[in-house]
Amino acid sequence: MAEQEEIAAVPAAVYRPASIREAWELKRKFNENAAMIAGGTLLQMKREQGIAFPPCLISLENIQALQAMEFIEDGAAAYLKIGACVRLSALRKSLFVKKDWRILQEAVKQVAAPAVRNRATIGGNICYMSGDTIPALLALGAKVAWFSERGLKMDTLEVFLQQARLHSNTILASIYLPKQPPENWISFYQKVGRRAAFTPSLVVVSVCAKVSNENHISRIRIAAGGGAGQPKRLTASEALLEGAVLSEEILAGVYEKIMEEYDPLPGNFASAAYLKTAAANLIVSRFARFLDREDEADE
Numbered sequence: 001m002a003e004q005e006e007i008a009a010v011p012a013a014v015y016r017p018a019s020i021r022e023a024w025e026l027k028r029k030f031n032e033n034a035a036m037i038a039g040g041t042l043l044q045m046k047r048e049q050g051i052a053f054p055p056c057l058i059s060l061e062n063i064q065a066l067q068a069m070e071f072i073e074d075g076a077a078a079y080l081k082i083g084a085c086v087r088l089s090a091l092r093k094s095l096f097v098k099k100d101w102r103i104l105q106e107a108v109k110q111v112a113a114p115a116v117r118n119r120a121t122i123g124g125n126i127c128y129m130s131g132d133t134i135p136a137l138l139a140l141g142a143k144v145a146w147f148s149e150r151g152l153k154m155d156t157l158e159v160f161l162q163q164a165r166l167h168s169n170t171i172l173a174s175i176y177l178p179k180q181p182p183e184n185w186i187s188f189y190q191k192v193g194r195r196a197a198f199t200p201s202l203v204v205v206s207v208c209a210k211v212s213n214e215n216h217i218s219r220i221r222i223a224a225g226g227g228a229g230q231p232k233r234l235t236a237s238e239a240l241l242e243g244a245v246l247s248e249e250i251l252a253g254v255y256e257k258i259m260e261e262y263d264p265l266p267g268n269f270a271s272a273a274y275l276k277t278a279a280a281n282l283i284v285s286r287f288a289r290f291l292d293r294e295d296e297a298d299e
């Protein structure tokens with residue numbers, strides 16, 4: 001009974017600050033007794049699993065700066081700025097995202113079901129640290145802006161993920177996705193779960209690379225994640241492909257490097273060895289299909 005009461009507990013207070021600084025000051029004041037809440041889908045799911053809400057929730061819903069999405073052209077550079085509280089359903093429908101950041105749309109489409117995506121935010125997906133959109137954002141070279149002790153700071157998503165683990169007061173403000181120049185790119189996102197749809201991920205991989213007509217690879221980013229592990233870039237595997245001409249020999253080396261480099265967290269349904277092999281197979285087979293397509297065109 002005591003356990004049921006704890007699960008049913010509602011937070012003692014919900015604060016609705018109007019600015020990021022105000023939210024951050026509340027978090028600093030209440031510290032471990034408070035949590036940010038955006039869409040609330042993850043926090044609600046945890047509550048249903050028996051993890052009670054903290055005494056205070058700090059809702060980010062009234063902070064206008066976190067709600068917008070805009071395309072910005074700044075000299076030669078152009079990027080999409082996405083507020084942390086933009087809903088996954090808005091990203092799924094966005095024509096900008098569909099046209100120039102397709103793998104993010106692929107990733108969003110595969111998170112939960114429409115009812116969850118209508119509430120869930122991109123910031124919540126990232127700050128949950130294992131969100132399935134993170135590999136796509138890493139592959140796309142996302143930068144993010146966040147608020148902490150040192151004010152508003154901007155860096156790569158990789159750096160943010162490290163910092164946010166260390167400092168619980170961090171508030172994610174926005175995500176910046178660079179627009180790739182109109183050249184040839186190989187880009188893909190693949191999520192594997194135990195069912196075909198509406199499934200938690202076991203493995204998620206995403207890749208973005210520029211490829212010349214001679215199959216010369218440059219500006220490659222490979223990311224892998226899934227399950228409860230924190231997604232990450234596979235930089236040693238990227239280094240094998242950067243500057244190389246795609247071939248079966250190179251891909252054999254990349255396979256070995258992913259097996260060596262990727263260090264997934266085993267789950268209830270899959271061992272680390274299984275997850276590693278699945279990630280290596282997914283990544284290498286996509287490049288191999290690209291090569292096969294070239295051969296078919298020659299015949």
Ligand SMILES: Cc1cc2nc3c(=O)[nH]c(=O)nc-3n(C[C@H](O)[C@H](O)[C@H](O)COP(=O)(O)OP(=O)(O)OC[C@H]3O[C@@H](n4cnc5c(N)ncnc54)[C@H](O)[C@@H]3O)c2cc1C
Nearest residue numbers: 038039040041042043112120121123124125127131132172
């Ligand atoms: C049925 C169901 C299925 C799901 N399936 C998937 C799935 O397939 N893939 C997947 O990736 N996820 C899945 N989720 C998990 C979750 O719903 C999503 O990750 C969602 O994007 C979280 O966003 P949210 O806005 O609801 O986060 P919230 O629940 O509001 O917050 C999540 C965490 O992030 C923190 N937070 C939120 N915003 C910020 C911010 N701006 N700055 C700092 N901290 C912040 C919160 O304090 C909390 O710790 C699922 C959830 C449910 C209920």
